[in-house]
Amino acid sequence: MNSSNKRRAASEPVSELTTNRLSVYLRCLHQLEASGVETISSQALAEQFGLNAAQIRKDLAYFGEFGVRGVGYYVKDLKRHLRQILGLDRKLKVAVLGAGNLGQALADYPGFRREGFEIVAMFDASDTKIGDASRSGVPIYDIRDLRKVARREHIDIGVIAVPAESAQPVLDMVVAAGVKAILNFSPGTLRVPPGVKLKSVDLTVSLESLSFYLAQGGEDG
Amino acid sequence: MNSSNKRRAASEPVSELTTNRLSVYLRCLHQLEASGVETISSQALAEQFGLNAAQIRKDLAYFGEFGVRGVGYYVKDLKRHLRQILGLDRKLKVAVLGAGNLGQALADYPGFRREGFEIVAMFDASDTKIGDASRSGVPIYDIRDLRKVARREHIDIGVIAVPAESAQPVLDMVVAAGVKAILNFSPGTLRVPPGVKLKSVDLTVSLESLSFYLAQGGEDG
Numbered sequence: 014m015n016s017s018n019k020r021r022a023a024s025e026p027v028s029e030l031t032t033n034r035l036s037v038y039l040r041c042l043h044q045l046e047a048s049g050v051e052t053i054s055s056q057a058l059a060e061q062f063g064l065n066a067a068q069i070r071k072d073l074a075y076f077g078e079f080g081v082r083g084v085g086y087y088v089k090d091l092k093r094h095l096r097q098i099l100g101l102d103r104k105l106k107v108a109v110l111g112a113g114n115l116g117q118a119l120a121d122y123p124g125f126r127r128e129g130f131e132i133v134a135m136f137d138a139s140d141t142k143i144g145d146a147s148r149s150g151v152p153i154y155d156i157r158d159l160r161k162v163a164r165r166e167h168i169d170i171g172v173i174a175v176p177a178e179s180a181q182p183v184l185d186m187v188v189a190a191g192v193k194a195i196l197n198f199s200p201g202t203l204r205v206p207p208g209v210k211l212k213s214v215d216l217t218v219s220l221e222s223l224s225f226y227l228a229q230g231g232e233d234g
Numbered sequence: 235m236n237s238s239n240k241r242r243a244a245s246e247p248v249s250e251l252t253t254n255r256l257s258v259y260l261r262c263l264h265q266l267e268a269s270g271v272e273t274i275s276s277q278a279l280a281e282q283f284g285l286n287a288a289q290i291r292k293d294l295a296y297f298g299e300f301g302v303r304g305v306g307y308y309v310k311d312l313k314r315h316l317r318q319i320l321g322l323d324r325k326l327k328v329a330v331l332g333a334g335n336l337g338q339a340l341a342d343y344p345g346f347r348r349e350g351f352e353i354v355a356m357f358d359a360s361d362t363k364i365g366d367a368s369r370s371g372v373p374i375y376d377i378r379d380l381r382k383v384a385r386r387e388h389i390d391i392g393v394i395a396v397p398a399e400s401a402q403p404v405l406d407m408v409v410a411a412g413v414k415a416i417l418n419f420s421p422g423t424l425r426v427p428p429g430v431k432l433k434s435v436d437l438t439v440s441l442e443s444l445s446f447y448l449a450q451g452g453e454d455g
Contacts, residue, residue: 027446029443032442032443032446033439033442033443035442035446036436036438036439036442036443037436037439039442040421040436040438041423044422044423062423098446098449099442099445099446099449100445100446100447100448100449100450101442101445105441105445105448107441113339114335114336114338114339114342114369115335115336115339115343117335117339118334118335118336118338118339119437121335122336122437122438123397123398123421124421124436124437124438125437125438125441127421127438128438128441128442130438130441130445148335169448170441170444170445170448176344177344193448194444194445194447194448195444196440196441196444200261200344200345200348201265202262202265202283210444210447210448212440212443212444214437214440215257215258215261215345216340216343216345216346216435217257217261217343217345217346217348217349217351218254218257218258219417219433219435220326220328220346220349220351220391220393220417221253221254221256221257221260221320221322221349222250222253222254222257222433223391223415223416223417223431223433224320224321224322224326224351224391225248225253225256225319225320225321226415226431227321227326227390227391227414227415227431228319228320228321229321
């Protein structure tokens with residue numbers, strides 16, 4: 014969809030863990046830029062944000078020669094490169110399925126907008142919600158108009174924020190509307206056809222790693 | 235806090251990636267039990283849920299001998315063991331800081347309750363919210379009463395769901411109230427003192443891995 018990733022096209026695929034780390038680096042660079050920092054070494058980046066310097070160098074080297082000997086990384090340049098690698102150099106349009114508390118929270122989540130994701134629509138089946146909008150102004154459409162609105166608005170990513178029992182039928186509607194990437198917040202396993210990417214966020218997993226920590230009597234692990 | 239993890243106490247610490255995978259296995263076992271499945275091999279478990287069989291065997295072997303030759307795993311037994319390992323064999327009490335859309339969504343998130351997390355309180359600074367309750371009945375307290383309520387209710391985990399600019403001061407209040415484990419949904423880096431475990435969930439990271447997928451022209455990576 015863009016031409017910025019030629020370097021890795023011929024090599025092995027990049028794991029989701031790597032792209033997750035690139036996202037984290039990007040977030041750190043935002044903060045550095047906001048504080049007026051112009052260059053930073055992998056060592057300083059690692060120390061300041063609790064990361065691993067060798068891992069940073071390895072992850073970045075995979076995509077090109079971004080470091081400069083004796084200087085480290087130019088914050089603004091590296092930020093631009095990471096945004097290209099992550100496909101954030103074009104606006105991606107997002108629709109949220111389900112206009113309950115979770116859907117509304119996601120529609121108004123400030124982090125999405127900052128990275129260039131544009132939440133263009135919410136969808137719901139409830140008459141009391143259809144025609145309304147989120148606090149930040151995202152319109153709520155009738156779920157029955159999904160295909161029409163998805164095409165008109167060129168929606169790239171669908172976010173599933175409906176109750177578990179509606180998740181698979183709603184996901185099927187999103188796929189039928191031609192959306193190729195789906196982020197799911199609903200619990201339970203969902204199925205997508207080949208050619209569609211599904212990523213599920215299970216909020217319980219995060220709480221359980223804290224539970225594990227507490228069960229160990231609080232030693233870090 | 236419980237005595238179920240003696241086996242690993244003497245060995246190296248378990249990574250967060252491992253505990254995350256244990257959480258996923260537990261979720262799969264729930265589904266299998268609900269469908270009446272009594273035993274399953276690591277191979278079948280892997281195939282049915284898109285996991286890695288060797289990884290499953292390795293992760294589980296670390297905590298004990300749960301597999302039975304020629305049978306695989308007893309679903310109910312393994313579920314019980316995983317719940318013990320993850321510290322879910324006792325109720326953990328959770329407070330949500332911030333009663334906006336995100337806080338309300340988290341307070342009512344059905345997955346938490348199913349795993350034995352009890353959301354006992356929300357806190358907010360807004361007079362229009364204090365004294366009210368979430369849809370599922372979680373009471374909203376004045377943030378100024380945090381210390382008092384946290385002690386009375388024996389809160390184990392605090393969940394930060396406030397705007398970015400209030401996140402650090404609210405986190406400091408949670409720590410001062412004696413809470414040792416914190417799950418943060420606010421963007422930006424937060425600091426905790428030693429002895430307190432902080433886990434941050436950045437929802438933007440999930441969207442960015444989809445963005446990366448779309449930027450590759452949709453080939454899986």
